[in-house]
Amino acid sequence: MTIDRRRFIATAATAGATLGLPVLARAQGAAEPLRLGLLTAKTGPFASGGLDMERGLQAYLAANGQMLGGRRVELIVADTGGVPSTARTKTQELVERERAQVLMGPLAAFEALATDDYMRARKIPVFPVAAAEDMTQRKASPWLFRASSTSAQCAHPLADYCAKKLKYKRMVLVADDIAYGHEMTAGFQRVFEEAGGKVVQKLFPPLTAPDYGTFLAQLSREADAVFLGFAGSNGFRFIRQFNEYGLRGKLALVGGMTALDEAVLRNMGDEALGIVTVNWYSAELANPVNAAFVASFRKAYSYDPGFYAACTHVSASVLDAALAPMKGKAFDKEQLRASLQQTQAMTARGPVKFDSYGNVVGNVYVRKVERKEGRLVNSIIDTYDNVSQFWTYDPKKFLAEPVYSRDWPPARNLVG
Structure with missing residues (x-):
């Protein structure tokens, strides 16, 4: 169960088209990408869904010049194996050793429950795939934004x-x-x-x-x-x-x-x-975002994206939209949190907005x-x-x- 570091360096032309290269350089510098950690299960009983989580996120980044909100992205992928204790260890590694600024995942509810208190204490913005109800209900965290659903929402x-x-x-x-x-x-x-x-x-x-x-x-x-x-x-x-x-x-x-x-x-x-x-x-689903997503995913993997791939793709759309108002300024998690609370984004699943508990309405x-x-x-x-x-x-x-x-x-x- 490893951590896979991937650096995505966008071209000057891509950066310029998004924000203007001088602004980007002054704000965060060439060596200051957004460090995005993905907690997924690449081994164990959830491996098929976990691999799709990574593929869905990769599809979004590839379609957007390896950038979110005008920022270059460094993606660090951690394999939890679908094991709660491993999920917690990998979360700590992503935050403390890899200095991840935003997290996506984990996949399973029992993994999310095992990592929730740590993420709250460290005040890390997180986009879970796990559907555990109380994470956005009686025990809602101001740092959690679930763009998929609770277990019972569907x-x-x-x-x-x-x-x-x-x-x-x-x-x-x-x-x-x-x-x-x-x-x-x-x-x-x-x-x-x-x-x-x-x-x-x-x-x-x-x-x-x-x-x-x-x-x-x-x-x-x-x-x-x-x-x-x-x-x-x-x-x-x-x-x-x-x-x-x-x-x-x-x-x-x-x-x-x-x-x-x-x-x-x-x-x-x-x-x-x-x-x-x-x-x-x-x-x-017939919408332009999904049409492009499905076409690229099917071309790459010879099958259609489903729930797990869509979870990270939709989360990336929301994060992209929330980062945009920051206009390339130095990363500020409090500013990102405030932006996420107001974000309404058009995604592969259709329109997305959040309730006051950090859970999607869609x-x-x-x-x-x-x-x-x-x-x-x-x-x-x-x-x-x-x-x-x-x-x-x-x-x-x-x-x-x-x-x-x-x-x-x-x-x-x-x-x-």
Whole structure:
């Protein structure tokens, strides 16, 4: 698990076009780039998503002359391996040894929770990929700006869609037995049951479960559909075994924001067709920023960008926009923080702004897996505009309740 230092030196022509070379030279000097640290998982169970995080960020930098806000960028990449203790160690190395001024990542909620107190104490602006709810709720940090979403931010509208549009009445929730899975299913359960549905079963396989047979055997056949709250390649593995057990056509499947990520779809076949998922991003989104991103990413890697690549690409767009008003002045983290609080940016996911807790308010897309030009894609079939982490709830009342978990809100309709 290493740290990879990469220096990006923009040409004089690029710098001049952005700010004017003399201004840049006076303000920060040729040897004073923005030092950007990326905490990602290049080994371990999250490696596929972690590699996409790096690729998404690299795509943005390459398209923008290796600059953000008119500043040259020195990118330092640290591999956490998806291990909380390693994530904390690498965070300290990035800040204390590599002198990183801004951080992106880490990937997993348990990694973010392990590094949160250190980042607060050091007052480091950070753009997490991890979706841990309380990081932008009851324990919000003034230095954290999440441009992706909380665990439940997309699950809320999917539950609404399942109840009101798909007319499901009884559902089973299956998710990884980690904070992300617990929080996502909790948010889904709350909205689905408030809309008149019933969650009749909740199952939490271990993150590294070698086989899902035990859990498939338990699935209630009385349900209308199964919600999948998996990360990484686990959604693909579950669906493959779901079909092997002869359950296709007997229970409908819907997925959370990472269950059928584009990085997973490229390894799937017809078994994925027609499955509805929800996310704040799709490679099929029609906007100029995303069109350029998808084209460059597909050319470089021969597959579409998904959730993990979009997380860092969108975060880079926001950081770029927030740095721009500083006009090449010496880096000031307090000034950057103030700018981020006011930033509204057009990104690959669409328009982005932050609430007062540092979490994104943006569009959420209901998607269906279809085949297009020989590959599987997440086609957009519905849009929920300007979705907050608090859904339609009053923030004060929401925050007075416990954080989403395996046990909150209580599951009152379980059977068997």
